[in-house]
Amino acid sequence: GQSLEQPSEVTAVEGAIVQINCTYQTSGFYGLSWYQQHDGGAPTFLSYNALDGLEETGRFSSFLSRSDSYGYLLLQELQMKDSASYFCASDSSYKLIFGSGTRLLVRP
């Protein structure tokens, strides 16, 4: 089967750095995406890694290691508005397979 594992909840302080890990077991793997979803809202795209290494987009960075079937999302300078659910998703045979999500709570 296809599965992605990520922590269910993470709590961090405003201004801090937090890392959300994701391990995957999927067939036909092309890359790893990350999405943010606020309560009641639509998932929105954050980043995509097709190759090993680090991709940086502003305060957010994402990392992929294909050999370890592992990736992470790094959020820096946390803001209250970053409180949301974060999903890793495997790009597998032209469709995205999502993990169950990590709920991030940012505290003042």
Next chain:
Amino acid sequence: GAGVSQTPSNKVTEKGKYVELRCDPISGHTALYWYRQSLGQGPEFLIYFQGTGAADDSGLPNDRFFAVRPEGSVSTLKIQRTERGDSAVYLCASSSGPGAGELFFGEGSRLTVL
């Protein structure tokens, strides 16, 4: 349109009824996806269209679920003989082509089966 549009935003129906959920993707996007999301879970893949044809329908849970995209733009997800377990948010997403790294999601249709 500017984004992916889904209607209705909310649908309440009775067990056994038929429902249709509509998705209007971003103009020019050839790929269209349907997902289902239950509370506290990630989106669950249902079906993927490339143009008018269903390229992958492996996520449809059973034959009560069917989706069409007759002109390669708007898509309709059809659910027959609804069951209480079908209650969820049904999400539609589109992208500019094959390769699913970046999908643009609509706000979803919340289906409640009583």
